[in-house]
Amino acid sequence: MKREIEGFEFIDVNSDEETGARFFIAVHSNALGPALGGIRMFHYKTNSYGVSPEKAAEKDALRLARAMTFKASVAGLDLGGGKSVILIDPAALDLGQRALLFERFGKAIDQLHGKYIAAEDVGTNEEDMVNVRKQTDFVTGVPGEAGDPSPVTAFSVFRGMQACCFQVFGSESLKGKTVAVQGIGNVGFSLLHYLGKAGANIVVSDVNPAKIEMANLRFNVRSVEPEEIVGVDCDIFAPCAFGEIINKDTVKDLKCKIVAGAANNQLASFEMGSVLHEKNIVYAPDYVINCGGLISVANEVVVTGSAYNKKEVMQRTDATFDRILDILKRSEAENSPTTEIADGIALERIEKKGC
Numbered sequence: 541m542k543r544e545i546e547g548f549e550f551i552d553v554n555s556d557e558e559t560g561a562r563f564f565i566a567v568h569s570n571a572l573g574p575a576l577g578g579i580r581m582f583h584y585k586t587n588s589y590g591v592s593p594e595k596a597a598e599k600d601a602l603r604l605a606r607a608m609t610f611k612a613s614v615a616g617l618d619l620g621g622g623k624s625v626i627l628i629d630p631a632a633l634d635l636g637q638r639a640l641l642f643e644r645f646g647k648a649i650d651q652l653h654g655k656y657i658a659a660e661d662v663g664t665n666e667e668d669m670v671n672v673r674k675q676t677d678f679v680t681g682v683p684g685e686a687g688d689p690s691p692v693t694a695f696s697v698f699r700g701m702q703a704c705c706f707q708v709f710g711s712e713s714l715k716g717k718t719v720a721v722q723g724i725g726n727v728g729f730s731l732l733h734y735l736g737k738a739g740a741n742i743v744v745s746d747v748n749p750a751k752i753e754m755a756n757l758r759f760n761v762r763s764v765e766p767e768e769i770v771g772v773d774c775d776i777f778a779p780c781a782f783g784e785i786i787n788k789d790t791v792k793d794l795k796c797k798i799v800a801g802a803a804n805n806q807l808a809s810f811e812m813g814s815v816l817h818e819k820n821i822v823y824a825p826d827y828v829i830n831c832g833g834l835i836s837v838a839n840e841v842v843v844t845g846s847a848y849n850k851k852e853v854m855q856r857t858d859a860t861f862d863r864i865l866d867i868l869k870r871s872e873a874e875n876s877p878t879t880e881i882a883d884g885i886a887l888e889r890i891e892k893k894g895c
C-alpha cells in the first residue's frame with residue numbers, strides 16, 4: 541500500500557503472503573529523475589528501545605532513500621533517491637523460495653512504473669537482481685550490464701581516501717598510512733586490494749570470522765575484534781559495515797585523523813558532522829565518497845537508453861577525488877562541517893533544476 545510521508549514522494553509497504561516477508565519501497569525524491577537505489581534484505585529485530593522490526597525497516601528505507609537523493613545529486617546524475625527493504629530472515633529461505641520472493645518483489649517494483657529503479661545492496665546479490673528482472677525492467681546490476689556495483693564503490697572510496705590524505709598530509713599517497721577497515725564484505729574486501737597495492741598498513745574487523753580468514757590469506761592485514769576497530773590508533777577509519785557507527789558513544793573513542801568509508805549513513809545524527817569537525821577529524825561525507833556503485837548502475841540501459849560504458853563509469857568515479865577535495869577545501873575555508881558543505885552542493889543542484 542502506497543502512503544505519503546512528509547518530505548518524501550511516498551513509501552510503498554506490502555506483505556508477501558507466501559513467506560510473511562514485508563516489502564518497503566521508499567522514494568524520497570523524483571526531482572532529478574527516477575529514484576535509483578538498492579534492495580536491502582535484512583532481519584531487523586526489536587531493538588532495546590522497543591522499536592519493532594517493521595518500524596526499524598521502514599525508518600532505514602526512508603533514511604537510505606534520502607541519502608540516495610543527495611548522492612545522485614552530488615555525483616552529477618539525473619536521478620532521484622530511493623531504497624527498498626525486504627524484512628525477512630534470509631536464512632529461513634531455500635534457494636527456490638528466495639528466487640520466487642525476488643520475483644514477487646519485482647512485481648511490486650513494476651507497479652511503480654519506473655518511479656523506483658532497483659539495484660543490489662546489503663544482503664542481496666546479482667542472482668536476486670536476475671530474479672527481479674523476470675518481472676520488471678526497472679532493475680540494474682544484472683550480469684552482462686554493470687553487474688555487482690561493489691568494486692566500483694571500493695574504487696570511489698579509495699579515490700576519496702586519497703583526496704583526504706592530500707588535504708591532511710599534503711600527498712595523496714597511502715604508503716605507510718594505517719587504515720582501519722570495519723567490515724570486509726563486498727566493498728570492504730575490494731577496498732583491501734587498493735589499500736594493499738598502495739602500501740597501506742591495514743587493520744580489519746568483521747563479525748564473520750570467515751571474512752577475516754579470507755583477508756588473512758589474500759592480504760597482509762592485522763585483525764582486531766569488532767568492538768575494538770573504532771578505537772584503533774590509525775590515520776583513516778573506514779566504516780564499511782552498517783550505518784550509525786559514528787555516534788555519541790563511539791565518537792570519543794576515535795583515534796584517527798580521517799573518517800572515509802563506504803557505509804551509508806555513517807553518522808547517527810547530523811550533529812555528529814559538527815562533532816567531527818570540532819575534533820579536527822576530516823570526514824568524507826558518506827554519500828559523496830561511496831558514489832561509485834551508483835555511478836556504475838546508473839550507466840545501464842534502463843537509465844541511459846544506451847549500452848553500459850565501463851570507461852565512462854571509471855572516469856566519473858575517478859572524479860570522486862576532486863569532489864571530495866573540493867568539499868574538504870570549502871570546509872576549511874568556511875570553517876564548516878563537511879556534511880553541511882556536501883548537503884549545500886546537493887541541494888543547490890536540485891534547486892537549479894527548478895524542482
Ligand code: NAD
Nearest residue numbers: 689690693723724725726727746747780781802803804833
Ligand atoms: P556486505 O554485506 O557485503 O558487507 C558488510 C560486512 O560487514 C560483512 O562482511 C559483515 O559481516 C560485516 N559486519 C557487519 N556488522 C559488523 C560489525 N559490527 N563489525 C564489523 N563488521 C561487520 O555489504 P557491502 O555491499 O560491502 O556494503 C557495505 C556498506 O557500504 C553498507 O553500509 C552499504 O550500504 C554501503 N554501500 C555499499 C555499496 C555497494 O556497492 N555494495 C554502495 C554504497 C554504499
